[in-house]
Amino acid sequence: MPQPDPAARDRRPPQDEVPAAGLHFTLRSLRRTVPQYGRCACFPGRQALPSSKLAPGQTAKAVSHATVEEMWYVTAGAGEIWRSQDGRAEVTLLEPGTCLTIPLGTTFQFRAGTQELRVIAVTVPLWPVDSPDEARFETGRW
Template structure:
């Protein structure tokens, strides 16, 4: 077993397929942790993950997240203190509705496998990123 100690980077490590900025925190063989940032009043691209599930915890800004499933279609308000889950294969899209960035810390299980993981889907809002 090895340990990792990581510090939040000043610049993004990547741009996620949904268009948000990603700053990778730590990763293990079973999961990874990253900070996602969407600019003020921006709308992400709608996506679905092929093999990973995620849990997001919002730390700043205000926004909304859309997640449809077989028997429900919901848009939830997100702000600091709110956590959401994104199951494998679930469609999702999010947007900032505040003058500050919408930021979340998210766990990806298993860790992000690469470029082919996310698939674009039709969303409820027109993306701006």
């Protein structure tokens, strides 16, 4: 079972990376990249705030997005996220309270450690519900 990289704890993103723009996300994209997904609090057609989870040892498929950026907040569990853009890559420890962004064009992949990982995520701008190609599968780290 994969273990989180202890050195990743020192690479947590600064809090000023969190965007404050309009937010939206749909469960449709989570079904393709995250094997299990949970509840979704939303304003239909305007905004959504879904939660997702990965079982211990589970790894999501690597993706990049065509038009949206994401903001994540870890609510429970532990794991890691790998992000790569413009020749630079990093692994960040995911633990409760971690908040990070995934800028447009970033390839990313995440996995749970020995505990179930629970995350809420939002996108900026609104998720294009008519675009089946928003989440593009990529080659990941794991």
